[in-house]
Amino acid sequence: MKITVKYIAILFVLSIFSIGIFYFLNLNNRRAVEARTLELAESEGRTIEKVLGTASVYLLDKGEAHLIRFMDEIFSNDQVVYVAIKRSGSLLHAASKYEGYLPLDSEFQAVKTFSSPLGEIIEVASAMKDRSGQPYTAHIGYFFSAIGEIRNAAKKNFLLLTVLQASIILIIIAFLYGFSRQMLRKEMEIQRQKEEKEKFQEISLITAGINHEIRNPLNSLYLSYQMLEPLLDHANQEAVFHSNSLKREIKRVQGIIERFSNLSRVMPVRREEVDLEQFFVDMQNVWAGMAVRPEISHHHEPNMKVSTDRSLLTQIITNVVSNAAEAGASHIDIAITTQKGKTVFSIKDDGPGIRREHIKYIFDPFVTFKASGSGIGLALTKKMVLQLGGRIEVESTEDHGAEFRIYL
Template sequence: MIEREDAIAYIAKLERELQAAQSRIAALEREAALYLQHNRDLNRRLAALLSVSAALLIAHDIDTVVTIVVQRAIELFPGTATAYIYLFEHEPEERLQLRASAPEHTTPLFCSILAGIGAKAPRALLINGPELEYLLHQQQPEATLVRDSRQWPQSVLLAPLRIERQRMGVLIVCSEQLSHLYHPRDLPFVQALADLTVIAIDEIHQRQRATALQHDLALTQSLRAEAEARLNAAQAQLLQSAKLAAVGELSASVAHEINNPLYAARNSLYLVEQDLPPDAPQRTFLTIAQQELSRIARIITRMRDFYRPSRGELTNANINALLRETLELVTTHLRHSHVTVHTQLAPDLPPIVAHADQLRQVFLNIILNACDAMPGGGELTVRSELIASRPEEPMTLAVSISDTGVGIDPEHIPHLFEPFYTTKPHGTGLGLAISAHIITQHGGRILVDSQPGVGTTFTILLPLEPPPTAVAQGQ
């Protein structure tokens, strides 16, 4: 009997142990299920964060970044009704401005209060029911509180957007209005989402700053290049001025030596002229010789005063007549050089106020250069015409002298009008410099167009009215 009771008691004990074991097994199964659910939720959230990170990598502006974040925040935290991002718009950090919300609707007043609280927090905050109500009661007036209380969430996650010591804004995640409450384990994820957001925004700021710096650098380099160009031009002008002064000093030093034999030759021709009968055929050549000797004297005087304003007299000059006289003067030289001359002179050109002898010197110099450029012969074309670059601008007289010679290499063209620059073995480098100086004093300019092996064209542009400086010099 006693053995039977012992057996029954033993069986009861075993049953109790079995029930306890079953209870422990059930608890372990529940714990395992919760663990698996937690792992699945963790994996889902990590995958969501990776997806957000990948999306932010290809975002190129702040509006796109904040829109992506608020949309993914609703997916990342189940039971979420709305999400907001506020950013500080201007320095210093005075005012928070709503930049994005999901879904888009009228923002409740309590959000701006929560934004101010969250932006000042060091890390993410979780605020639930009573605490949230207390905070809002502390911040909102009573009348507004009553109107706004129906929109209050049950739970709120606040995550500051900050990088190092710089506050950039706040991320607000609000639960549904029923009974959903966030859990403290949500805090690391909302902070991670906020950190991804601030990194993306900061990267955009860095790109914008880099772009601005590149623009400033390009502008600085451009200004530096411009300044260097002006400096080089000033140095070149200074060098050219020094060369011009050297020409004047050199001419002044030899003018006396040259003028003495010139005057002797002119006087000799005058004496010869007195002994010739009025109808002697030699008088024509004697007159030409006297005129050219006088022109040589004037050239010497002009070279001496090259670096100073000209003092010659202004006259009404007929350009076509000056061109014909110049061509007549070099007819023999052109014929011996086997150069054929073509003239295309516009009829009825108005006379211009100019130093006729100076212009004749310019034409002669360019024609002789053209002849030198055609050692085996060729064609010389002289044109005159009136042109206007724009209808509203005054007419300009253009004289072009073209040859079919060897042409000028491109590297020489920028230096053609510099004193002492020459490509001729025995040239002085003064002819074109003096010509350019003369044309400039007349308010005009000389253009050069040349193709090696084809030929060269010098175009002289002269205004119909003299510049004020030329008038003053003529007086």
Template sequence: MKAVYENALKRIDRIPSDGLKQIIRNISAENSIYEAALNSTLDGIIVTDLEHNPLLINRSAEKILRFVSWTQDLTLWEQLSDENLVTFFRKSLTAEENIFNREVSINRPSGTRVISISISTLVSEGKIAGNLIHIEDITEKRRRDAQLRRAESLAALTTLAAGVAHEIKNPLASIRIQLSIMRRILEKRYLKDIEPIFHNISLVEQEIDRLNSIVVDFLFAVRPMDITLIRDRVEEVIQEVVELMNHEAEEHRIALVTQFEPALPEVMIDRKHLKQALLNIIKNAIAAMPEGGTLTISLSTQNDELLIAVKDTGIGIPEELLTKIFEPYFTTKENGTGLGLTITFKIIKEHNGEITVESAPSKGSTFTIHLPIPQPEQKSLPKWDDGLKVEASHTEG
């Protein structure tokens, strides 16, 4: 295009005014495109002359560097307020060095922002005409990168830890078996003075069991759960759980009561996992009633949800701890792992459900699991069906 204009310039005296108008219109249209392109890019672009005064500052550059207004009569750095930017531009522009992606931090009331700046020489018609400056606000990108790195290293760490936990499980089981064998041999051969040794063996066994539960809970908490939801009866799951816990409840002088609303709907559950979630809650409830009490498991419906409520008459949970109890490793027990409720929470989330707690210190606590009741699919007719119906009634009538 430039050659066309230069030719026109040579014979400008001979161009009729209509022709001149057209040429100016063309130049103006071309200019608007350049301007629009420059102002649409998210990259900040600045062009300076040989005196380092700005010739052009595009909209993104204005935004990133917070220019309210600027002039061609002062150097770029004289028109900036941020100390770091002033120093950076004064030094690098006067040194006439090319710079690639230098990061400069600037302080804003909203926090520190990281700006990446490149400076290259602007060459026009074979001569150095100034500088082309490219700037980019990389604060968000930085944040995302850091987040990603953190998530990646956490995932790697989790895999590693799960591997170690898994490796601990087998020798632990083997140690436990060897201890039982030793106990039996001792019982047979040295019946007389081995009472103290039995005591030691029991302690070791307890410690092994504790280690085992830490490892098992940990693995349960970190491993991805493979949950398959199918339509099933929760009352049957509860019946199974009650049978499993009856003996332990009796030992702790706790009455186990179930209350089921009639005609309960089926919901989408994974039996094995839901059972685990309930067992964790029930074990906590039993632990919360050292003097005995009543454990009530009830099933009811409310709106579109099936509610499983586990109520104890135990020590209760202080209000300030209610938000903490689902956190991994939060425990108030000497021998707790603090993972039981974390696992329960994860399982219920996988069921698209919710879990809520109500508690009054020294009165007891109620853990309620909310599970969505599948709704009958509503047959939505395609739009044009309405039209057909109207037509049909026309012909009938």
């Protein structure tokens, strides 16, 4: 678990770091494009300023009126926003395409750019003197819409690239995360199976010992009983009672040993097409012999068949039903469905349910939470389900029954 948390933290930091790097690279690129565009615009502005300066000096020599007419000619161009002529710092002549809009600064600047609601404007200004030495400045403000377009394109590309790169990084990170989670889950499953195998190996050793140490003396005991039984005075009620009691206890111990042996024994699987309709008809006979018999209902699609071992399936269903009945269920409902190619047996009861802290031990051998139980039934059930290549799970809330689901 610690590895997962650490791994997620590393992936998170890595993704943020990568997105950050790409963000700054894109931002840098955008700024470089904008700066270069502005540089080009100003370079063009300086060229215009030289032409304006030369022409203005020539025209001013001819008289102010010539310069004003020249500026008005320039003003008629669509791209020009305003023109102005200042004499000794005061406005001599001006024209603007937008009512009263003449954004002249008090400080002279040959080329400047600024924004307006309709786009970038470049102002070119040229300073000169007339013959009498009186200073003049001529100003032309014109739209350089390309700046705005390039800036917008750079901004759009910046956003697009950043979002695209961030998405790609997040997809890669998500893929890595999912892949590692899957690997981790597989590793945990292998570990769990290994532990289970070791546990069963230990149980096998114990049951083999029990078999060896108890089964043979028990068989001798039963043989002695069988020899003794005909010699009994059957008129003596007490002797008959004790004889029957002895026989029943020997059988019970034999039964326990048999079930212990089943836990360690490798069960052969003989698959066949099991018709569920017929299967449940046969099950009625099995359930008829149960000491406590709750109401049992079952439902499935008509003509449904399952490819499995009939004998193992009978034992599995019987074990789960018996477990519910012993726990105190009065109604058990068995539903068989198909999910993702698997046959699912859902066995739901209205018993007292299983306490949350008990659920994880419910399939462990020799663990029982009932007053009378050996703790073998559900462990054996799980072993048989695994033997069939399936899995079993349980869901329960205390006092609200339990649901066992068997996927085959």
